[in-house]
Amino acid sequence: MWRLLASLIAHQAPTPEKQAEREVKDLRMDLFQAEQQVMHAQIRVDYYRARLAFIEDVARNGIEQVSDQRKGCREEREYAVRPGFKLQTAQSNLFERIIGAGQKG
Numbered sequence: 088m089w090r091l092l093a094s095l096i097a098h099q100a101p102t103p104e105k106q107a108e109r110e111v112k113d114l115r116m117d118l119f120q121a122e123q124q125v126m127h128a129q130i131r132v133d134y135y136r137a138r139l140a141f142i143e144d145v146a147r148n149g150i151e152q153v154s155d156q157r158k159g160c161r162e163e164r165e166y167a168v169r170p171g172f173k174l175q176t177a178q179s180n181l182f183e184r185i186i187g188a189g190q191k192g
Contacts, residue, residue, distance in 0.1 A: 144153045
């Protein structure tokens with residue numbers, strides 16, 4: 088009985104390798120969240136740039152000219168997504184790695 092208990096405790100003891108595995112999972116999640124925050128900040132920057140450009144056009148040309156220009160361009164306008172701006176951890180299937188690593192242990 089004591090041997091079984093001792094081997095169970097030894098098997099469950101926090102080794103540096105086990106601690107590193109847990110830390111890798113936590114750091115991957117932190118990296119993912121940081122990248123999400125960067126992406127959200129970029130979206131906010133784009134929003135305020137577009138808003139500022141619109142207000143400057145209105146101040147310079149008047150609302151009617153800007154409105155007419157925007158009506159004419161409505162069909163042609165496409166909202167461009169930032170090319171190449173993707174979450175690195177999302178591309179490498181972060182959640183699958185975390186879930187997969189959790190199932191192994």
